[in-house]
Structure formats: C-alpha cells, structure tokens
Amino acid sequence: xxxSPQSAALSMEELHEAWPVLSVDERLEGFRLLPASVADDFFxxxxxxxQAELILHLQPAERRTWVRLLPPDDLADLVQAVEPxxxxxxxxxxxxxxxxxxxxxLAYAEDDAGGLMNPRFARVRPDMSIDEAISYLRKQAxxxxxxxxxxxxxxxxxxxxxxxxxxxxxxxxxDKRVADVMQRDVITVSEDTDQEAVSRLxxxxxxxxxxxxDVQQRMxxxxxxxxxxxxxxxxxxxxxxxxxxxxxxxxxxFETGFFGMLKKRIGWLLVLFLGQMLTATAMSSFEDEIxxxxxxxxxxxxxxxxxxxxxxxxxxxxxxxLALGEMRLRDWWRVARRELLSGLVLGVVLGVxxxxxxxxxxxxxxxxxxxxLVLGITVxxxxxxxxxxxxxxxxxxxxxxxxxxxxxxxxSAPFVATLVDVSGVLIYFTVASLLLRGTLL
Amino acid sequence: xxxSPQSAALSMEELHEAWPVLSVDERLEGFRLLPASVADDFFxxxxxxxQAELILHLQPAERRTWVRLLPPDDLADLVQAVEPxxxxxxxxxxxxxxxxxxxxxLAYAEDDAGGLMNPRFARVRPDMSIDEAISYLRKQAxxxxxxxxxxxxxxxxxxxxxxxxxxxxxxxxxDKRVADVMQRDVITVSEDTDQEAVSRLxxxxxxxxxxxxDVQQRMxxxxxxxxxxxxxxxxxxxxxxxxxxxxxxxxxxFETGFFGMLKKRIGWLLVLFLGQMLTATAMSSFEDEIxxxxxxxxxxxxxxxxxxxxxxxxxxxxxxxLALGEMRLRDWWRVARRELLSGLVLGVVLGVxxxxxxxxxxxxxxxxxxxxLVLGITVxxxxxxxxxxxxxxxxxxxxxxxxxxxxxxxxSAPFVATLVDVSGVLIYFTVASLLLRGTLL
Numbered sequence: 102x103x104x105s106p107q108s109a110a111l112s113m114e115e116l117h118e119a120w121p122v123l124s125v126d127e128r129l130e131g132f133r134l135l136p137a138s139v140a141d142d143f144f145x146x147x148x149x150x151x152q153a154e155l156i157l158h159l160q161p162a163e164r165r166t167w168v169r170l171l172p173p174d175d176l177a178d179l180v181q182a183v184e185p186x187x188x189x190x191x192x193x194x195x196x197x198x199x200x201x202x203x204x205x206x207l208a209y210a211e212d213d214a215g216g217l218m219n220p221r222f223a224r225v226r227p228d229m230s231i232d233e234a235i236s237y238l239r240k241q242a243x244x245x246x247x248x249x250x251x252x253x254x255x256x257x258x259x260x261x262x263x264x265x266x267x268x269x270x271x272x273x274x275x276d277k278r279v280a281d282v283m284q285r286d287v288i289t290v291s292e293d294t295d296q297e298a299v300s301r302l303x304x305x306x307x308x309x310x311x312x313x314x315d316v317q318q319r320m321x322x323x324x325x326x327x328x329x330x331x332x333x334x335x336x337x338x339x340x341x342x343x344x345x346x347x348x349x350x351x352x353x354x355f356e357t358g359f360f361g362m363l364k365k366r367i368g369w370l371l372v373l374f375l376g377q378m379l380t381a382t383a384m385s386s387f388e389d390e391i392x393x394x395x396x397x398x399x400x401x402x403x404x405x406x407x408x409x410x411x412x413x414x415x416x417x418x419x420x421x422x423l424a425l426g427e428m429r430l431r432d433w434w435r436v437a438r439r440e441l442l443s444g445l446v447l448g449v450v451l452g453v454x455x456x457x458x459x460x461x462x463x464x465x466x467x468x469x470x471x472x473x474l475v476l477g478i479t480v481x482x483x484x485x486x487x488x489x490x491x492x493x494x495x496x497x498x499x500x501x502x503x504x505x506x507x508x509x510x511x512x513s514a515p516f517v518a519t520l521v522d523v524s525g526v527l528i529y530f531t532v533a534s535l536l537l538r539g540t541l542l
Numbered sequence: 543x544x545x546s547p548q549s550a551a552l553s554m555e556e557l558h559e560a561w562p563v564l565s566v567d568e569r570l571e572g573f574r575l576l577p578a579s580v581a582d583d584f585f586x587x588x589x590x591x592x593q594a595e596l597i598l599h600l601q602p603a604e605r606r607t608w609v610r611l612l613p614p615d616d617l618a619d620l621v622q623a624v625e626p627x628x629x630x631x632x633x634x635x636x637x638x639x640x641x642x643x644x645x646x647x648l649a650y651a652e653d654d655a656g657g658l659m660n661p662r663f664a665r666v667r668p669d670m671s672i673d674e675a676i677s678y679l680r681k682q683a684x685x686x687x688x689x690x691x692x693x694x695x696x697x698x699x700x701x702x703x704x705x706x707x708x709x710x711x712x713x714x715x716x717d718k719r720v721a722d723v724m725q726r727d728v729i730t731v732s733e734d735t736d737q738e739a740v741s742r743l744x745x746x747x748x749x750x751x752x753x754x755x756d757v758q759q760r761m762x763x764x765x766x767x768x769x770x771x772x773x774x775x776x777x778x779x780x781x782x783x784x785x786x787x788x789x790x791x792x793x794x795x796f797e798t799g800f801f802g803m804l805k806k807r808i809g810w811l812l813v814l815f816l817g818q819m820l821t822a823t824a825m826s827s828f829e830d831e832i833x834x835x836x837x838x839x840x841x842x843x844x845x846x847x848x849x850x851x852x853x854x855x856x857x858x859x860x861x862x863x864l865a866l867g868e869m870r871l872r873d874w875w876r877v878a879r880r881e882l883l884s885g886l887v888l889g890v891v892l893g894v895x896x897x898x899x900x901x902x903x904x905x906x907x908x909x910x911x912x913x914x915l916v917l918g919i920t921v922x923x924x925x926x927x928x929x930x931x932x933x934x935x936x937x938x939x940x941x942x943x944x945x946x947x948x949x950x951x952x953x954s955a956p957f958v959a960t961l962v963d964v965s966g967v968l969i970y971f972t973v974a975s976l977l978l979r980g981t982l983l
Contacts, residue, residue, distance in 0.1 A: 113727055117746070121868075139727045146747040235676075242712035250691055250708075250750075267691075267708065271683030286554055286580045304775055305558070306587040307768045309691075309750075326767050327748045333771055334745055337778030338862055344785050345858025345955060346851055353868040354859060359880065363887055366855050370929075373851050374892050378899060380843040385909065391836050395829055398839035402821040402963055405843055410787055410814050410956040414807050417786025418795060421779055427562075427794040439800065446804055451815050458819060468826065488811075514786060514955035515851040522843055 113139045120151075129158050141170060149178035150352070157187060168194040174219040174328070177206035214299050215292035217332070218313045218322035223252045227262055227280035231273045234265070250309045251323075254283045259319040261287060261312055289314050292321060296332045301426050303329045340424055343508070344417060346373065346515035369515070376519045380405070380526050387530040394541040396469060397533055400480050405525035407451055408487035409518030412495030415440055416512045419499045423509050433500045437493065444492030451488055452481035472541050479536045483529040490528065491521040554580045561592075570599050582611060590619035591797075598628060609635040615660040615769070618647035655740050656733035658773070659754045659763035666693045668703055668721035672714045675706070691750045692764075695724045700760040702728060702753055730755050733762060737773050742867050744770045781865055784949070785858060787814065787956035810956070817960045821846070821967050828971040835982040837910060838974055841921050846966035848892055849928035850959030853936030856881055857953045860940045864950050874941045878934065885933030892929055893922035913982050920977045924970040931969065932962040 111134040123131060132155060135143055144152065144167060152171070156164055156179070168191055171179065176195070180188045180203065192200050202220050209215030223241050225234040238252055252270060254263040263283030273282050289312045290299055302311060303326055310323045339349035348365040350357050357365075384391070384401070391398050419436065422428040428436070456477040463473035495517045499509035534542065552575040564572060573596060576584055585593065585608060593612070597605055597620070609632055612620065617636070621629045621644065633641050643661050650656030664682050666675040679693055693711060695704040704724030714723050730753045731740055743752060744767055751764045780790035789806040791798050798806075825832070825842070832839050860877065863869040869877070897918040904914035936958045940950035975983065 114729065136727065138725060142725075142747070239712040242709050268683050271680040284579060284583075286577070288555065300771075303768075304771050306583075309768060326771060327744075327750060330741075330745050330748075330767060330771055330774055333774045333778070334866070337774070337782070338866065341778070341782055341785060341862050342858060344782060345855050347855045347858070350859075353866070354863040355868065355873075355876070359883070363884060366852075366884070367888060367891055370848070370851055370855070370888060370892060371895065374844070374848055374895060375899075377844045377847045378896075380847075381840040384840045384843070385837075388836055388840070391832075391839055395833045395836070395839075396826075398832055398836075398842070399822045399825045399829070401839070401842060402825070402846055402967070403815070403818045406818045406821075406956075406960065406963065407811070407815055409959070410811055411807075413956050414786050414788045414811070417783060417788070418791075421782050422795040425775070425779065425794070427796065432796075435796070442800070443804060443807070447808060447811060450808055451811060454812065454815060455819075458816075515847075515854050515959075518850070518956075518959070519847065522847060526843070 111135055113143050116143065117146075125154060125158055128155065144170065145175070149175065149182040150356070153179050153182045153187075153191075156191065157183065164191075165194045169196075169199075172219055172221060173199060173202040173206055174217065174322075176203045177216070180207060181211065209292065212296045213292065214290045214294040214296065214311075214313050214324055215321070217296055217299065217324045217328050218292075219325065220322040222310075222312075222320075222323040224255050224320075225252045225265070225279050227254050227256070227278070227283070229279045230275065231270060231277050231279065231282070232275040234279050235270060238270075250325075252279075253312060253320060253323075254279055255320060261289065261314065261318070261320045263287060264312070266309075287312065290324070291316070297336055297424075299324055300329045300332045300336065304333070305426075336424070340420065340510045343510040344420065344513050346370070346513040369513070373515055373519045377522060379523045383523055383526040384530075387526075387534075390530060390533060390542055394533075394537065396476065396541070397530075397537075400483075401526065401529065403455070404480065404483050404487055404529045405522040406518070407484050408491030408521040408525040409514075410491075411444065411447055411488045412491035412517040412521045413514035415443075415492045415495035416499055416517045417514065419496050420509050420512060423499060423503060430500060430504055433497070436496055436500065440492050440496035441489065444489035445485070447492065448485035448488035452484040455484050456481040472537075475536060475540050479529075479533050482536070483525075483532045486528045486532065487521070487525045490524055491517075494521060494524075552576055554584050557584065558587075566595060566599055569596065585611065586616070590616065590623040591793075594620050594623045594628075594632075597632065598624065605632075606635045610637075610640075613660055613662060614640060614643040614647055615658065615763075617644045618657070621648060622652065650733065653737045654733065655731045655735040655737065655752075655754050655765055656762070658737055658740065658765045658769050659733075660766065661763040663751075663753075663761075663764040664693045665696050665761075666706070666720050668695050668697070668719070668724070670720045671716065672711060672718050672720065672723070673716040675720050676711060679711075691766075693720075694753060694761060694764075695720055696761060702730065702755065702759070702761045704728060705753070707750075728753065731765070732757070738777055738865075740765055741770045741773045741777065745774070746867075777865070781861065781951045784951040785861065785954050787811075787954040810954070814956055814960045818963065820964045824964055824967040825971075828967075828975075831971060831975060831983055835974075835978065837917065837982070838971070838978075841924075842967065842970065844896070845921065845924050845928055845970045846963040847959070848925050849932030849962040849966040850955075851932075852885065852888055852929045853932035853958040853962045854955035856884075856933045856936035857940055857958045858955065860937050861950050861953060864940060864944060871941060871945055874938070877937055877941065881933050881937035882930065885930035886926070888933065889926035889929035893925040896925050897922040913978075916977060916981050920970075920974050923977070924966075924973045927969045927973065928962070928966045931965055932958070935962060935965075 111131055116131045116135060156167055180191060223238050225237055234252060250267055252265045253261060256262055263285045264287050265283050269282060292313055292315055308326060310325045312320050313322045313324060315321050342349045346369045348368060350365055459469060459473060459477035459480060463469045469476050498512040498517060502512055503509045552572055557572045557576060597608055621632060664679050666678055675693060691708055693706045694702060697703055704726045705728050706720065706724050710723060733754055733756055749767065751766045753761050754763045754765060756762050783790045787810045789809060791806055900910060900914060900918035900921060904910045910917050939953040939958060943953055944950045
C-alpha cells in the first residue's frame with residue numbers, strides 16, 4: 102500500500118484481510134466503502150462463488166454494472182456457481198453479443214481448455230504495418246479485449262497465421278509489416294484439451310497465454326496464465342486430498358457442508374476398513390503360532406506399518422512425478438529396478454535397528470528370554486521383506502492404475518498401507534514359522 | 543503446430559517431446575537443428591538446470607549469445623544451478639551492467655520475492671502524456687525491458703506512485719496525463735516476502751505482475767505470474783512429498799541421485815519405526831490378555847489402522863486448507879468441534895460394519911464361538927474410540943505444529959498413523975479388559 106486510505110474509505114487490503122470472517126451483509130457494506138478506483142480490481146479478484154454472492158445481494162441497477170464488468174470466461178464461471186434461475190437473471194443483464202459468448206463457453210466442460218478460455222483476444226492482420234497494428238490494438242483495448250499481451254495474426258477465415266508479443270511489436274520499427282516479424286511456429290491447444298495438459302504446457306514453456314483452436318483450426322480464444330495458476334493450485338489440492346485417502350473436495354473446508362464432507366471421506370474409509378479385515382483373516386490362520394508364542398503378536402503393528410510407511414513414500418513420489426510429467430509409463434522398468442534397490446537398502450537399515458532394539462531391550466529387561474536373538478532375527482528379516490515389498494508395490498501401483506486408465510492419485514498412502522499390511526502379516530508369520538520352529542514354536 | 547516443419551529443421555514440439563530421453567550430445571545436436579526463429583523460445587522455456595547443461599557444452603562464441611539472451615532473474619537461477627567456477631565463466635560473458643544486476647539478485651534468498659524478481663520493468667513518469675508514455679515504453683522494450691504488461695509510475699527517488707496496465711494505457715485518450723489515470727492504491731511486496739505469501743497474493747488477486755519494494759519503499763523489480771506458476775507447482779510438490787512421509791526432493795525423481803533419495807526417505811522411516819516400537823511396548827503390557835484370548839490379537843491391525851486412516855484424512859484436509867490460506871490458527875475451535883463430530887459419525891459407521899462382519903463371519907464359520915457378540919461389541923466400540931481420537935488428533939496436529947512455528951505439512955499421513963496406532967492399542971485393550979472380563983478374559 103502506498104497511500105494511507107482516506108478517512109471514510111476502506112483499503113482493498115483491509116477488506117481482503119477481513120473478508121473470510123465477514124457475513125454477507127458486512128461484505129456488501131465493506132465493498133460499498135471501497136474507493137471506486139479499486140472496487141473494480143477487488144471485485145475481479147474474488148472467486149466466482151464470492152462474486153455471485155455479492156451480485157445476488159445487490160440492487161438490480163448496481164448488479165448490471167458489475168455483471169458487465171466481467172469478461173465472458175469469468176461470467177461463465179459465475180453462472181455455474183449459482184442456481185439455474187439465478188443464472189437466468191444474471192444472463193439477462195448482458196447485451197446480446199456477450200450473452201451469446203457466455204452461452205458458447207457454458208457448453209464446454211469446465212476442465213477443458215474451452216472452459217478456461219476467453220473468447221476476447223487481440224487480433225491483427227498479416228498485411229498491417231507495425232504502427233497500424235498498434236493503433237488497431239489500442240482500438241480493441243478500448244472496446245472489449247481484456248488481454249493484450251499477445252496479438253494474434255488471423256486470416257479472413259480466422260485461421261491462426263502467427264503471433265506477435267507486445268514486446269516484439271514495441272521493439273520493431275514502425276514501418277515493417279506484421280507478416281515479416283510474426284512468429285509462425287505457434288504452440289496451440291484444442292478446445293477439448295484437458296486443463297491439466299494445458300497447465301503442463303504453461304509450466305514447461307513459461308507462456309503468458311495460449312491460443313485455443315477448434316477442429317477446423319480456427320482460433321476461438323485464449324487461455325491466460327493467471328487462470329492457470331488457479332488450475333495448478335486446484336489440481337494440486339485434488340491430488341493432496343486423494344493422497345490423504347479421501348475424494349477431492351469441490352470447495353474450501355469451511356464452505357463444504359458437514360454431510361457433504363462426510364460423504365467424501367466415508368467411501369475410502371469403508372473400502373480400507375473392509376480391506377484391512379483381511380489382516381484379521383490372514384492372522385487367524387496363524388492363531389496356533391500366536392497361542393504358542395504370544396510375543397510374536399507384539400511386533401505385528403511394527404512390522405506391517407514399516408511396509409505401509411515405505412510404500413506410502415514410494416507411491417507419493419511416483420504419483421507426483423507422473424502428475425508433473427517427469428515420468429512416463431514406459432519408464433516403469435527403471436522405476437522398478439531403482440525402487441527394489443531402495444527398498445532393500447531401507448529394509449536392511451530398519452531391520453538392523455529392529456534387531457538392535459530387541460537385543461538391547463532384552464539385555465535390560467530380559468523380557469524375551471533365551472530366544473531374543475532368534476526373535477530379533479525373525480523381526481529383522483520380516484522388516485526387510487515387508488519394506489522391500491512395500492516400496493516396490495507402492496511404486497508400481499500408481500503406474501498400474503495409470504496403465505489401466507485409472508487415476509494414479511488413487512494409490513493414496515492409506516490405500517497402499519492397507520494393501521501392504523495384509524502381505525506384511527503373511528511375510529512375518531511365514532518367516533517366523535521357518536525360523537522359530539523348534540525354539541519358540 | 544500450424545506449419546509443417548521444413549525437411550531439415552526440427553520443430554520445437556518434436557524436440558521438446560524427445561528432450562527427457564536425449565543425451566547431452568543429442569540435445570545439443572537437436573537444439574542446433576531448430577529453426578533460428580524458435581530456438582530462442584525453446585531455450586528460454588528450458589529449466590535453469592537444462593539451460594546450464596546446454597550452455598556449458600557450447601563453443602565459447604555461441605555461449606555468449608545464449609547467456610546474453612537470458613533476463614537477469616533467469617541468469618541468477620542458472621548461475622545457482624552450476625558449479626562456482628562455471629558460474630564465474632558464465633558471468634564473465636555479460637556486460638558490466640547485467641553482471642551487476644545478476645550479482646544483486648544472487649544476494650537474495652531463493653525463496654524470497656527478491657530471489658524471484660526481475661529488476662527490468664517498464665517505468666513511466668507521472669507527468670508524461672499517454673502518447674509519450676507509449677513511445678517511452680516502446681523505447682524501453684527495444685532496449686531491455688522483458689515484461690511490459692504494466693507500466694510503473696516512479697518519482698525521481700524511484701518511489702512507486704502508481705501503476706497503469708497496458709490495457710488502461712491503450713484505452714485512454716492520447717492527451718491525458720499518466721498521473722490522472724494511474725491507479726494509486728497498489729499492492730506491493732517487500733524483497734524478503736516469502737514466495738509462498740507472494741504466490742498467495744497472485745492466486746487471490748489474479749495479478750499478472752507485482753512490484754517489489756525495498757525497506758525505503760523504492761521499487762526494485764517485479765515478480766511475474768509465469769514464475770509464480772512454477773512456485774505454486776514447487777510448493778505443492780513439497781507438500782505432497784512431505785504428506786507421503788519423506789523430506790521434499792529438490793529435483794525431479796530421475797535427476798535425484800540414488801543415495802540422495804535414500805537420505806530424504808530414511809530419516810522419517812526411522813523416526814516412524816522407532817515410534818511404532820511403542821506399540822510393541824504398549825501391547826506387551828497386555829500380553830496376559832492376549833495369551834488368554836488370542837482372538838483379540840487378530841483385530842489389532844484392523845483397529846489401529848482405522849484410526850490411522852481417519853487421522854490421515856483429517857490431517858491432509860487441514861494441512862491443505864492452511865497452505866491455501868482458507869483456514870487460520872484462530873479457527874482451531876471450529877475445526878475441533880467439526881472434526882470431533884465427524885470422527886464420531888465415521889466411527890459409528892465403521893464400528894457397525896465391524897460388528898456386522900464379526901457376527902456374519904461367525905454365523906458362517908463359527909470361528910469366534912459363543913463370545914462372538916461381546917467380541918464384536920468390543921471391536922465396534924474400540925473402532926469408534928480410535929476413529930474419533932484419530933480424526934481429532936489428525937486435525938489438531940497440523941494446527942499445533944503451526945502454532946509452535948513448525949511446518950504443518952510434517953503431520954504426514956504415516957506420522958499421524960503412527961501416533962494414532964499407539965493410542966489405538968491402548969484404547970482397544972482397555973475396552974477389551976472392561977467388556978470381556980468374565981467372558982473371554
């Protein structure tokens with residue numbers, strides 16, 4: 102903030118700071134206290150949900166002003182955030198041309214390039230001089246174009262011939278022609294490109310905007326990097342929530358209803374609970390061993406959770422690498438080799454620690470008696486087996502899911518842990534049966 | 543791609559596609575095959591690491607061209623990606639002014655606004671007319687300014703008076719003065735603002751660029767939204783890797799050395815392993831109960847993992863909400879109430895399923911005999927207790943960590959699961975001792 106706000110007026114930052122805890126009426130009041138010079142920016146920066154809330158509480162006359170301020174892509178988001186009958190009333194505030202634009206955008210899936218794009222972009226013709234192009238852009242900016250960072254060079258059929266950044270326009274001598282200086286090799290996306298693929302192009306190339314073409318290769322709009330920041334944030338949130346073993350929420354924590362939230366959580370918990378019941382079944386086939394050597398049961402949680410933890414690490418690593426495009430399916434063999442080796446090393450370290458702990462504890466308390474060493478070796482070998490298996494299984498599961506068309510992010514930490522737990526029980530008691538026969542068993 | 547590439551030339555997309563699997567020599571060869579018109583863009587889109595690799599393998603004469611193409615902020619990143627003596631040789635290719643700019647940037651921490659900013663921005667004076675401002679911007683674009691989306695209005699001491707977007711410049715009549723139309727209420731960051739806070743400002747306000755001021759309120763540079771996309775992606779990756787129970791990697795999976803990777807993973811695995819040993823200690827105090835009723839041990843993994851899973855969900859939700867700024871520390875009481883209630887409902891559902899499973903299984907196999915009902919009730923009540931405790935503990939742990947200045951993301955799924963496992967053992971055997979005395983025990 103560079104100037105202290107006038108006595109009566111509220112600064113944008115102050116209102117922004119207080120916003121989350123204000124009621125609708127307080128928000129409305131605060132919004133009206135903003136200086137006119139910043140109210141536009143404040144309004145444009147709100148989420149579609151918040152814009153809708155404000156607009157629906159404004160007087161019809163005020164409402165029109167704010168609705169008309171929004172570019173078509175933001176209007177489409179806003180219309181999707183309200184009830185159908187309210188959407189009608191918002192669309193009715195627009196002039197015919199804008200309403201048509203919004204309706205076209207509403208036909209796209211929200212997660213596609215078409216759903217992200219703004220149909221208003223700066224265009225120039227190839228035979229214009231640089232000076233003519235700049236004047237023409239000034240005219241477009243006055244009329245309705247939101248983003249003027251690139252000027253797109255189109256022919257009469259709206260085919261994209263090339264692009265000029267504003268910087269290039271500004272750098273070039275006034276009398277050169279657009280066609281002589283434009284860049285012809287343009288990266289584009291189609292209307293139905295998924296938003297995750299679009300955002301990957303942005304992060305890989307550092308673009309400010311990307312043109313969207315239809316199947317006839319005609320230019321329909323642009324996706325701008327400021328919308329991509331939100332997409333990246335959204336996709337990361339979805340992946341993180343899935344990694345925590347739940348379905349992704351559609352709204353922030355406090356804006357998700359209590360029962361809506363439960364619905365997102367109970368599904369996976371039930372699946373995991375039913376899966377985890379297999380550990381009871383697996384253990385019940387070793388009931389005689391446990392009855393003979395109760396001490397074996399004490400290490401069950403330790404051993405199976407080492408497998409779960411190492412598996413969670415591995416699956417998390419692979420899921421994120423896949424999401425960032427650092428890794429492809431065909432890399433599976435490199436991953437498998439590497440994770441197998443990692444699992445072995447990690448398993449040896451943890452196994453040795455486990456053995457040491459049992460021996461040290463026994464020399465202090467004598468709790469495991471004369472069989473401490475063989476018990477320790479059983480635990481150590483089981484940990485080695487479980488960690489190796491967990492690491493390998495955790496790293497391969499996301500790749501297998503992707504291979505069969507599922508979302509790799511479903512291989513959440515709890516899911517991998519549950520899978521590995523059952524195998525952990527089997528590995529542990531098998532090792533114990535082999536090593537302890539004649540001593541503890 | 544709009545034009546098919548010439549026979550000899552390679553298209554940018556083709557090279558980009560093949561890039562990850564090419565050797566250094568192949569990369570160099572491919573890069574030289576690119577048409578001159580797109581080689582610049584291709585080079586600028588590479589990561590600092592990849593740019594460094596190419597540059598260090600080029601002839602000294604070529605090297606200078608590419609080094610000088612990079613803006614100061616990208617140069618600073620590149621210098622940080624190479625060995626110190628190579629950094630020297632790269633810096634020596636620059637003219638004095640640019641070298642000074644890069645050295646100033648290198649003094650900032652990588653994660654601060656200062657480390658992200660570009661010191662070359664478009665500036666105008668308040669008393670210029672709009673037409674003068676546009677001509678002046680054209681001159682700056684020709685010389686060295688990379689980003690011309692906003693023009694910053696500075697006084698003689700470099701204090702920021704206001705800002706004009708290019709769109710505003712283009713929209714305004716030529717004879718108005720800059721001071722009359724500029725926006726005065728500008729949101730700024732300081733040089734040492736953390737990059738996570740900077741990226742939050744971008745996502746909340748949808749800016750294309752933010753000005754960076756020093757302590758004397760003089761403008762030092764701008765942070766642009768295209769760099770923020772990378773920051774958001776990076777921060778999400780760190781949070782996801784921490785959520786998986788490991789330290790965040792600094793490079794992509796395949797670019798991280800085998801032992802470097804192990805170091806990031808073994809630390810948490812050891813902590814969790816040592817923590818998990820407490821379950822063995824906790825269970826050993828119930829050894830008599832287990833010896834009397836071996837069947838009790840079968841349900842240990844099921845019960846403790848329900849707590850771990852529900853705790854992982856809760857901690858993941860809260861960590862992400864905190865990272866996105868949807869929730870603050872002072873909301874802890876609302877969170878606690880809500881999660882306690884969620885835990886109870888989730889616990890009841892899982893408990894009932896557990897009870898049903900034991901009764902149904904018993905009616906089929908008779909494996910639990912006459913005590914099936916009381917055993918089922920014990921399991922159900924334990925699940926209720928463990929899930930409620932796990933949900934509450936999982937949701938509060940990230941808030942407690944933040945409160946004491948730690949990173950909430952450390953409350954990873956495996957960490958929460960381990961914490962809850964120990965309490966799960968205690969809850970289960972306590973419930974069992976109370977309910978089964980006189981029947982199974």
